[in-house]
Amino acid sequence: MHRGSVARPADDAHWRAVVDRRPPEGSVFVYAVVTTGIYCRPGCPSRRPKRENVRIFEGPAAARAAGFRPCQRCRPDEAPGADLAARIARARTRLEDTAEAEPALADLAAAAGFSPSHFHRVFKAQVGLSPKAYARTVRAARLRAALEEGASVTDATYEAGYSGPARAHADADAALGMTPSAYRRGGAGVQIDHVIVDSALGRLLVAATPRGLCAVAMGEDDAALLAALRARFPNATLRADGAAAHAVLPAVLALAAAPGTAPEVPLDLAGTAFQRRVWAELRRIPAGETRTYSAVAAAIGQPTATRAVARACADNPVALVVPCHRVVRTDGGLGGYRWGPARKRALLDTEAASNPSDTKSDS
Template sequence: MTTRLTDREEEFWGAMQRRDSSYEGIFFVGVKTTGIFCGPGCPARKPLRQNIEFFASPSEALHAGYRPCLRCKPMNATGNVPALLEELRQKIEDCPSRHLRDRDLEDLGIEPSTARRQFNRYFGMSFQAYQRARRMGSALAAVRKGSKVLDTQLDHGFESPSGFREAFAKLFGAAPSKASSVHCLFARWIDSPLGAILALADDSGLYVFDWVNRRGLEREILRLREKTKFAIVPGEHPVLDQADGEIGEYFAGARVSFTLPMASRGTDFQRRVWAALLKIPAGETRSYKDIAKAIGAPTAVRAVARANGDNYRGIIIPCHRVIGSNGALTGYGGGLARKQWLLDHERKVADRQ
């Protein structure tokens, strides 16, 4: 993770010119004219400055519609990709519009459940999600550029118009032809050392900020969509830039609290609980009982625990700082390993300050 990319574009451009290998994994560069993204040290011919855009992670570049460069293989930048995953990734790139199913994997002599597990661990997204992101990202880019929906659908291997619309609607909430006319919540996948985070925001602030694989996230997004009738589309928004920047600083140990605008969400009770969570200093923990007392409802411990679990703006609203009265970690939507990591990290950062 890095601080805001836009502040560092000149620096990155310089690093590209020098093919500076110390920037490997720090930024990725999408070339608009070819639709390919590269790592900083790609040996391919240099694109023009006005034809490139920078990304903090391969995942962001994929969702913006770019495909990985075959020469510098930017998905590999963060370490050595296991051979199996490299083979899979290669298979997708051989024919990006094709949908590889379990059957196809078996034909290739690959055990589907092993592949799924490894893919998830290494790339922070499932194999299915990678394929979808790759296809939908490029389909959306084509729709935005003015391609006819039908052409786009044929180019991206969706068998029927309804199949394409369904896939689009399922992921982003609007049928392709309507992508520009409804109110949009903008979505971004943000990579972190602990895995990918999904952020949703609009002008009123942040709606969702949580682990992509967090328990209940899909249900929460469906609920949000039903309630607001907003479409959810991958896109750019200043709040997302800010979220990306601030969470980068958080993981780098440079900040423990956030200044992000927050969209108004939840019941009155939930909002009181979340406000109390925001008052727990980093490096410290509170029990559910403490929070119940703090909001003047000392007997509502269970309701407090529920409201804590209903927070879908993790880390920003630090529900991970609430633990059991006996000191046990108890639950966390993103998994106890992450909760422990976040608490350890914050303790270290708080000690330094």
């Protein structure tokens, strides 16, 4: 990078940074365009200038001293990343508010003041999903809400922003665990096998579809456990002692007796994109360790979403397999647990005894 406040023509490295809209590693500079009198930061989405009209300055102060004005699109006088969160938030709002298919990546990037490739990287780093994946989860959430409000599948599909049923069915299969029609009918047409047995933590309900485990619940009353399963899938066909449930039962029982020791089991979970990210992060917490709600929020790239993380833990449909019991409060308190604090304490104590050197709680 050139030193001093004198304007210099763009050498190959600086010109490549302007063309690619990405500064060279370890370099900070702005470029001015003599025909417009404006200076920009690399990454500005404005139309590419002619190379012979570009001048390189060490920083904004040097460009201003030479009589150039700051660009209103890329705002080069602001510290890099100073308004990054706000710009990404605006992009998220646009994706959430539009009733159409997701805006083109180039349009989102230009509105945020980034090149498309840089915007894609920044958005994914900030949100945890690519813009396309985020738009897809927004539409799936709209689809879920419309179906729950009683809209027909056709109306819900178009209200959610889908151009037709094919994409809606594909997204719903991932987000709802079943087709839109089956979800609207409360699981109608879906067979759920279940079994209720004794375990180290009391009575244990395990339920599964042919795709995988869909519910694990603990309690003292079999009728209450079965009623909760039926409330979750009011129109599904529930089959007691079915083969799908028995196939995953040994692994769940092993987790109840010795958390962290069971083999992986296939899962069939319905949840929002945010919930799925939280649940995936919980499964990364080793047995014998804990994390705070705020640490989980930070790990998924949303450090202000502590309360939402707590709600996702409470909504976890497969206790033990997704170990929400390993999430505690910042002050060291247990925090909530759907199946009662005594079970949470028992699980943590068992894990601590089995992994005495690994136990820790990150803030």
